[in-house]
Amino acid sequence: MKFLRGVRATASLEWLVVAVVIVAVIGAILLGVFDAVRDKLAAIRDSL
Amino acid sequence: MQSGISWLQSGIRFDVLGVTLWLVVLVIQDVRHRLLSHWLTTVPLIGMVVIAVATAMINWLEGGWSPFVADPVALILAFVAVLASDTWAALVPAVNALVLAWWQGTPAGQVAVTGWLVALALAKAGIWGEGDAKVLMILFALYPDVRLAIAITTAIIVVGLVMLVRRLGGAFPFLLLITLRDGLAGRFPSRTGEAGVVVTGLMPTIAAGALVYVWGLYLLGG
Numbered sequence: 001m002k003f004l005r006g007v008r009a010t011a012s013l014e015w016l017v018v019a020v021v022i023v024a025v026i027g028a029i030l031l032g033v034f035d036a037v038r039d040k041l042a043a044i045r046d047s048l
Numbered sequence: 049m050q051s052g053i054s055w056l057q058s059g060i061r062f063d064v065l066g067v068t069l070w071l072v073v074l075v076i077q078d079v080r081h082r083l084l085s086h087w088l089t090t091v092p093l094i095g096m097v098v099i100a101v102a103t104a105m106i107n108w109l110e111g112g113w114s115p116f117v118a119d120p121v122a123l124i125l126a127f128v129a130v131l132a133s134d135t136w137a138a139l140v141p142a143v144n145a146l147v148l149a150w151w152q153g154t155p156a157g158q159v160a161v162t163g164w165l166v167a168l169a170l171a172k173a174g175i176w177g178e179g180d181a182k183v184l185m186i187l188f189a190l191y192p193d194v195r196l197a198i199a200i201t202t203a204i205i206v207v208g209l210v211m212l213v214r215r216l217g218g219a220f221p222f223l224l225l226i227t228l229r230d231g232l233a234g235r236f237p238s239r240t241g242e243a244g245v246v247v248t249g250l251m252p253t254i255a256a257g258a259l260v261y262v263w264g265l266y267l268l269g270g
Contacts, residue, residue, distance in 0.1 A: 003133045003171060004090055006178025009078040009251055012237055012244025014220075014227045015175040017208040020201055022231070023166060034150075 064266045067190070071255040074183060078251035084179030093182050096189040097127045119157030122149035123189070126164040133172055142168075156192040163188035163197060174238030180250045187258055196261045203257030204250075215246050 070088065077084050100120035107116045125145035132138040142165050149161040164185045171181035187196060212220040223245060230236075237244060 001131065001134060003130055003168065003178050003181070004093075006171070007083045007086060007089065008177030009074075009084045009179040009249050010082050010247055011176035011180060011250040012174070013208045013211055013246040013248055014223050015173075015231070015237060015244055016170075016204060016250075017212065018224055018227045018231060019170055019173075019175050020204055020208075022228075024201065 064262055067262055075251045075255050078249040082249055089179050089182040092186050100124050115154045118148055118152035119154055122153055122157055122161045126161050130168055159194050160188045160192035173236040176250055199261040200254055200257035203253050207253045211246055
């Protein structure tokens with residue numbers, strides 16, 4: 001509940017830039033893996 | 049085949065001017081006080097959850113389980129994670145929300161739930177304030193679109209890099225490397241208590257990214 005009570009509006013910019021880059025990189029990797037798995041599953045389904 | 053109320057997809061779209069006014073007031077609050085009022089953050093966030101509960105129930109009654117039920121249920125689970133976020137127990141509803149959204153939800157639900165949990169995680173790590181995180185959550189509930197995430201992320205990166213360069217000059221990559229090393233070691237601001245080297249209000253940046261997206265949609269009809 002601390003989160004809901006919080007009203008701060010500040011950010012540590014160096015952390016934010018690093019976090020955004022990490023989240024973007026991990027997100028892109030996960031999306032790539034997800035797409036590859038989906039394509040493979042679709043290929044298997046089509047072959048059945 | 050049930051159509052359902054796809055509030056996450058087509059959106060309960062508040063008027064563009066309303067969202068603009070809301071963001072402008074938030075920017076003013078941020079610049080003046082570095083704080084955002086509960087009336088403009090917590091209350092609308094809870095309102096989004098109430099709408100999600102109603103949507104899930106109506107869609108369920110209309111046509112049983114479907115992606116249009118999975119989306120709001122996943123969002124409700126993400127909110128349970130918010131409520132439980134004082135402890136690691138929050139991981140249980142958070143993981144369930146992600147699995148449900150990505151397994152059975154629509155792309156809109158996936159963006160909204162992922163956006164909520166990323167915003168929560170960054171706030172809990174002490175990287176940005178709870179007020180900022182709640183504004184992001186409301187925006188992702190209103191506009192669950194990956195283009196919104198791209199607009200805000202781009203604004204943060206551009207403004208962040210400009211401010212880092214202005215403050216540190218050519219030494220800014222070293223600060224980023226040190227921060228990355230600390231992050232990989234789990235030494236987040238919330239654990240070390242360090243405020244950070246370049247601390248600033250974030251609402252103008254978030255608002256800029258969001259307004260580019262909202263007005264872009266409105267003017268270009270996307």
